[in-house]
Amino acid sequence: MHSAIVNPKGTWWVPAHKGEKVWVAIAFAWCMVLFAMMPLWHFKGGQNPAGVRHTVTPTAFMARVQEFANQYKVGEENGIPVVAPPAGSDIYMIGMQYQWYPMLRLSKGASYTLHLSSLDMNHGFSLYPLNINFQVVPGYDYGLRITPNQAGDSRVLCNEFCGIGHHTMLGRIVVVDGDNRTMPAASPDSAAATPAAPTAGGAL
């Protein structure tokens, strides 16, 4: 035996000691579990970042967002439209310096395909307090099938540095029990003061 600063002489390619063999076997088995979990979750789990992915020019995406906002607009808050799309539809949100556009009102339990993209820089879509995060890259349309499982008032933070006003960038997604099209738009002050309780946060 020798230390790691001594140059080994002769053949060092010899069978491992039993203890090492056992540990390597355990570690390898664990690595296979780690690997298997990801494909498994695609089949059995409800949260996957696969989505529908396309390239798109920022201006073309912005036009689609605008069309969507005009079609389903139910109100306005701080000059930004509040949009309540029907269940099952394609819905849009675009990040730009320094806002998320438009605001969304969705129904609990309904599914939507949420398309995310950027007008300018990289942005980080971060739904608070649920802690759901996706990268938003200019030139790419990220379409994610979402099904909100609880009612509440969430914020969309930006968690990718996008310029000097990055930390002021905020958006809003409200999830209501029942039909999002018939409910009145939540007033900004009353609803905003009490964001939904953290769900995923807290334990670890």
Place this chain on the structure above:
Amino acid sequence: MTAATLESLAGRFRTCPTTGLKVDRTAQRLINAFAVAAVVSMIAGVIGAFALVLTRWQAVHLLPADWYYRMLTVHGVSMLIFFIIFFEMAVLYFAGPVLLSSRAAAPKLAWTGFLLMAAGAVLVEVTMWTGHADVLFTSYPPLKADQKYYLGIILFAVGALLTVSLYFANLVVAKREKTYTGSVPLVTFGATTAAVIAVITLLHGAAIYIPTWLWALGVIGQPDPEVYRMVWWGLGHSSQQINVAAMISIWYLLGGLTVGAVVINEKVSRSAFFLYVLFISMASAHHLLVDPGFGPAWKIWNTSYAMYLAVLASMVHGFTVPAGIEVGQRLRGYTKGMFEWLVKAPWGDPGFSAMIFSIILFGFIGGITGVTFGTEQINIIAHNTLRVPGHFHATVVAGTALAFMGATYYVIPLVLRKQIAFWPVAKIQPYLFAIGMALFTTSMTFAGTFGVPRRHYDITFPGAALTVQFSPAVDLLLAIMGIGGILAATSATLYIVISAWSVFFGKSLPEDAKEGMAMGFHGVPQGVLRLPKQVHGADAGEAATPAHEEALKAKGTYVLVGIFLLAFVVYYFVNWKLLSFVWKVG
């Protein structure tokens, strides 16, 4: 070689009184230069560290917004590129010429490499501090810095590539001039894998920074933002794998120097290093798991380093390093029970304590969180939150930087022949650093679980039309992060002062070992004072004894890695559980 050149070469070398290795004075001077450059870079990084923790500690909130993002850029680049890579170049000169008792090839080219790196670093620092590169460490386009920023990085990278090439040249020279027999030592082998990964990394760097520089100059169009992210992380993440390979080499080195740790099986340890070379540069994907540019198959294959084979490598080292230490200690007579070897270890030796804390914090915090967040789906609840810097500060700061600090306390007396200044402070410096980083990284990781974003100036959103209310627990966690960060940055400041003072104003150690012993060698780690036995049993021409077989069982290490595996499994599956609570998405 002619007699004349042999003679001229003879003056180049001195014999190390501790290890008996022949040390080329040119290599010694290069190590000195690279290490000093590393510590100087660290000064900029530490200023950034203080400014950043005092800003994100919401109760203090020191800097204005523009300076927060500027210091974030400065801190990242100075620490993660300049400090680390300068230090790694010193490690390469130690692991090559010094450990192989050979000469440093092509000294003029070697100095050219150093000067290119230094010039690049100065250019980048000036550009950042004058506010012409507020693009953060990643500089994702369309964000654009002044072209001098990209040029500086390119110069630095070219210098680094030259230095790494010379490392390979040094290996060839040593082999050809037969300065050693048998195979290179494990530490040199590990450093070689770091060097190979460095080449892969630097090529990615060239592939992305050259076009980006040309874009900043107005010569070509803007790089595609998603392609940039993929190639840039081929540099950004792979360079962390240079750190991992270099850090683990340092663990093996310090294990041997401090307590005579043995390599239980060369084949196992070397194969694990080799797995890094094969798979580790795939980790660019860790940053792209919730990106729109890539599909699930690509993400799963790459984020797992082809079925977690690089994770396997780390888990192997995570066993063989402590087990080697345990066996070394048992051979020195600390055989009682499970843990006498650990309890009676030289805890007052900063080389030893730094190594142990580096292993523990890297493994338990950095490793477990990294593999968990690097899981395709779990990344949804981790991406760009404070969990990410919580993870990588545990790997690269509590792991790599702390290991490098421990190595410094050996390199200064061994290679630079200086006594460590402020020895009593040096003895506690790793403790302070480890406690600070443990608080800092765990509180950051937990705060991230609440969705607190990274790289964010102010999560209270003052003046915003919409309000955001974070849980009071977040305030507490950010305060702990602040305190831990201040502790660690203070400790890093002590490290800078100790190492710089030792190098520039420290007392020289005599080259004659006996004379040194007579002087009492104050301020020198115990391993340098009396090197532990490095060769045992058959390798030393002695008969193997039952004590050897008993020591090799490494019973205590089994308990330790068992606890580690348990923590890993629990953390991993708790995160799947947390993920299952959020909206269905896909």
